[in-house]
Amino acid sequence: MITLDHGSGGKLSRELIEKILMPELSNPILSQLGDSAILDIASTKIAFTTDSHTVSPLFFPGGDIGKLSVTGTINDLAMVGATPLYLSLSLIMEEGFSEELLKEIVKSISSTAKENDVRIVTGDTKVVEKEKVDKIFINTAGIGIIPQSTDIGPHKIRHKDRIILSGSLGEHSITLMVLRNEMELPKGLKSDCASLYPLVRTLTSKIKDIHAMRDITRGGLGTVLNEFVADASFGIEIEESKIPIQPDVKAYCDILGFDPLYLANEGKLVLFAAPDVADEIVSIMRKHPLGKDAAVIGEVTESHPGIVAMKTSIGGKRIVDSLVGEQLPRIC
């Protein structure tokens, strides 16, 4: 049986991919399992990616399913160093869905696309009977161009690389969780849903040797870091005290027993770069609204390959595993 945990972005998602999808579909491009596939078409490097969005509720402080569908795919393209150019848009709606809500969602898709200079060039709409889909699901696929000289990916990661986080963790997850449970949303707390492309563009125009990037969505930082060390000859060590978390998010995590390392974000990235450029990267990020809380949170180590370890705030050291189980379904 497929369970919600299979959609968590964590261990069971990985298992689903490795045990059911890859044995049938595997090829050298798909097997890289990056944020985007990198295609060589007529000697041009093209990035290609897809995401379906099933977020509930559809509208939330900081975003909505329309904005999320555009930024999610833009972010996946940006993480491989691509300039996002074109999106497809596929809507699956429930019979009886409100035209007014649809208009609002489409407006949000449109303005987010315009802000990011990407165009929706092809689409599809389906309508299914009542209760056969929850209101509306949206898929986008995206195409971008990667400059020939750009080479960003896990294969570039080296021993002692610094690990840089672009900002505080968990705002997206906690905002949705508070809304769903009809709890009071602390003033100022909202989803971090954003296109990371402007931040990445600023970075890549100034720093030539970014080794790898990934946006931290489902599964959270803990899972993303584990994806980097899986089957790798290196490990990762991070420091809990360096990881920025907003006080409201921390408070909700304490009350509800969530671990911020596994909370989903929709406007945060983790980046690997050589030690000599790490401070410059953090300084560039901090001047940008999307990176104002950026920090070096750890480094790549040879001492425990395949393992993510964390120095805790109270001085201990623990292993950070991939997310097991689902903390909060349908956050994207």
Place this chain on the structure above:
Amino acid sequence: MITLDHGSGGKLSRELIEKILMPELSNPILSQLGDSAILDIASTKIAFTTDSHTVSPLFFPGGDIGKLSVTGTINDLAMVGATPLYLSLSLIMEEGFSEELLKEIVKSISSTAKENDVRIVTGDTKVVEKEKVDKIFINTAGIGIIPQSTDIGPHKIRHKDRIILSGSLGEHSITLMVLRNEMELPKGLKSDCASLYPLVRTLTSKIKDIHAMRDITRGGLGTVLNEFVADASFGIEIEESKIPIQPDVKAYCDILGFDPLYLANEGKLVLFAAPDVADEIVSIMRKHPLGKDAAVIGEVTESHPGIVAMKTSIGGKRIVDSLVGEQLPRIC
């Protein structure tokens, strides 16, 4: 309110696109509303398309949701003269969905992709709670390359162009309808679900001046032909007696009051070409298993621009409108 009719591929689908989507999203590429968008990336013509599949039931004689998800997108690429190369694959599953069924679907995706020499290069999996999606929905987006010299599209259609149909209508719709109503499926009746790319490749290698093509899916032949004449300076005249229909399909249409002109197909195309190559096209098609019942069914006329007219079998003439309302939801 959004109704099932908005997903029919007919009049209300068009209205949804024109009234809600285009005012916000319109751009010169999207506005062409072709089977695929045609992008100019680094001087290469790239075709890009997407489709979400919500077909019910998931398995049917002649195909399944996996095969359909691959052939549907391949067909959209083939219709603009592209060689299909890469697909994305996004699965949205219901909690509790059977792993065994998923494996069967993935196997079907894999074998269909291999047969057509396309690769799944990027993907996404989501799981939602029980009853928030009906079993499994699948989105694919596709990328293909169009040879620089190829120019296929509605803008190429000329007065007196012959209209060629690749085969008989309605097998896909009627097969699903019979299954859903637990009626007895006549021996030999099955969905025509197929990749049209092999047929198109054979054609385009021999005939240089195909003017336009479209696969006949939702909305059926009647709607597809109306899309060609919408806002055009020409009309279309077809002959009912020339349109191939299998006897079993005809029988079900008579009993149930369906019009075969509006039934969806998943392995049929309609093609426009100059009169002097029409017979050669039909003869090439008839030698191919996917086109064995191909026929010239009509021609482009100047006499009633914007209108599709049909000479009926009993000698009259009637206007063929776009599909109004939904004959059968969730056929793809």
